[in-house]
Amino acid sequence: MLPDDAATVTSADPAPAPAVDPVGYARLYGEPLMRMPTDLYIPPDALEIFLEAFEGPLDLLLYLIRKQNFNILDIPMAQVTLQYLKYVDQIRVHNLELAAEYLLMAAMLIEIKSRMLLPSRKSDVEDDAGDPRAELVRRLLEYEQIKLAAYDLNTIPQLERDFIRPAIFIEQSLTASWPDVEPADLQAAWLDVLKRAKLTQHHKISRQELSVREHMSSILRQLQSARFVEFADLFDVAGGVPIVVVNFVALLELAKETLIEITQAEPFAPIYVRLAYSPA
Structure with a gap:
């Protein structure tokens, strides 16, 4: 026969389970997901959104320069060209038609890089003493100005996008309210009547006896x-x-x-x- 203390221990309630945190990774039909699902399906075209994030070659080139804080007046052509070509390779795999425009810019970058690597001769210095990157820098600066101006225009509130024009029904009173007549209104009405009176003329023909x-x-x-x-x-x-x-x-x-x-x-x-x- 067990002592009273042992019986007390045996009949005690089991220890409560630890409280579950109701906040999970996500909610599905209102229920929290406590662990990541293992059967997720990602369509193969899901990453194509990244390829269309830029509006053109200049936009991509400007993004690479500004992201790495390069001086736009002194572009490191080797590094920028290498990064640009990696992006173009991704486009060629997923969207060949979109890559055509980017390939043209890639060819221009490679040409500028090649001209900078070539040793300069005296005749070349006399003929063309300018920086091969000058034309590209000019196009980038113009594109950046237009892009900033478009961004400023987009911040202006637009109808049906940022606000809507409310339509309020106002019940009119049954009592007729007559507007006040100003002296200028009376003068304009009188001039109109006088103008119409001048357009209407009567011709009286009388017979005169002359000897x-x-x-x-x-x-x-x-x-x-x-x-x-x-x-x-x-x-x-x-x-x-x-x-x-x-x-x-x-x-x-x-x-x-x-x-x-x-x-x-x-x-x-x-x-x-x-x-x-x-x-x-």
């Missing part, structure tokens, strides 16, 4: 008070065209009846009218 005999008598009275009267003085221009026409017809009738004489001293001289001469 040729009365004008003949009037001409004879004028000639009795003067020996000669100039032709233009016999017409009342202020009376209008109808009066002038009838007056001219009356003058012709008087000349036809030989009651007046129309004379002229010489060609282009003033024309005068007088009463016809009658012997005593």
Whole structure:
């Protein structure tokens, strides 16, 4: 028979298991993963994203220079060309069409490197004393300026990308609200009415009875008070065209009846009218 102390030890509860940390490597359907899965499948094209990270040969070349803090005005062509060619080899394996543009830049880098390795002769110094890297440096600096400008433009907030234009429904009041009329609005309305009124015109045609005999008598009275009267003085221009026409017809009738004489001293001289001469 066991002592009481031994019975107490035997009937005691088992020791609790250590607490499991709920934070794992990841969560799958809300459940934490406590260990890395061994059956992951990585598609072979997954790494092609890295090949398209650069926008062109200049972008890759600028990245290699800035990443290693090289002086862009004094590029170590051997080291940069070697790193560039390693990247081009990766592109040729995965995407041959994309590698064509990069191969052109690689050929240019190799040419610059070769020209720097060749010993310079006196004739070469006289013909071309410039640095073979000068044209490449110029293109890199221009590309970097354009890239920074594009980055600054991209930071400007854009509609539908960084913000949206809200549409708020405002319930209008049932009471009609009339806008206030300013003096300038009233003036503009009056000028518009006046403009339309000028476009509408009415022509009134009236009939006027004129007597040729009365004008003949009037001409004879004028000639009795003067020996000669100039032709233009016999017409009342202020009376209008109808009066002038009838007056001219009356003058012709008087000349036809030989009651007046129309004379002229010489060609282009003033024309005068007088009463016809009658012997005593």
